[in-house]
Amino acid sequence: xxxxxxxxxxxxxxxxxxxxxxxxxxxxxxxxxxxxxxxxxxxxxxxxxxxxxxxxxxxxxxxxxxxxxxxxxxxxxxxxxxxxxxxxxxxxxxxxxxxxxxxxxxxxxxxxxxxxxxxxxxxxxxxxxxxxx
Numbered sequence: 709x710x711x712x713x714x715x716x717x718x719x720x721x722x723x724x725x726x727x728x729x730x731x732x733x734x735x736x737x738x739x740x741x742x743x744x745x746x747x748x749x750x751x752x753x754x755x756x757x758x759x760x761x762x763x764x765x766x767x768x769x770x771x772x773x774x775x776x777x778x779x780x781x782x783x784x785x786x787x788x789x790x791x792x793x794x795x796x797x798x799x800x801x802x803x804x805x806x807x808x809x810x811x812x813x814x815x816x817x818x819x820x821x822x823x824x825x826x827x828x829x830x831x832x833x834x835x836x837x838x839x840x841x
Contacts, residue, residue, distance in 0.1 A: 721756050725759075725760050728741075728756075729760050732761055732764075735795055737795050738795060738797040738799070739794070739795050739798060740793070740798045743792075744791075745789055745791065747788075757791060757793060765793055766792040766798070767792050768791050769790050769792070770790075771788045771790050772786060773787055
């Protein structure tokens with residue numbers, strides 16, 4: 709697709725919309741769909757998924773993609789977002805992992821709540837890479 713095409717974004721979104729509505733029909737009643745995206749396209753994709761899958765948004769979490777410092781001043785670019793959408797009977801049976809940082813070490817400990825948070829809650833794992841047990 710030509711970078712100068714003014715309709716490039718809308719063409720991409722329409723392409724994905726058709727596929728996600730088809731995937732929704734194929735998703736089991738206790739299924740979940742996890743969609744990974746970087747920060748550049750997250751907002752548009754999230755709006756499109758909200759329209760394609762109304763009322764199914766479970767939340768969003770940050771996935772750390774690499775270790776590193778800050779790429780631009782105080783802002784980190786070493787993460788992606790994972791958008792989670794679910795069918796009505798989906799239940800999460802894992803526990804969250806919480807990174808406990810001290811001046812000398814970082815260790816991962818078991819949490820007590822669900823790892824996937826709704827979009828209006830802040831995750832408690834300090835943006836560390838989540839893992840599912």
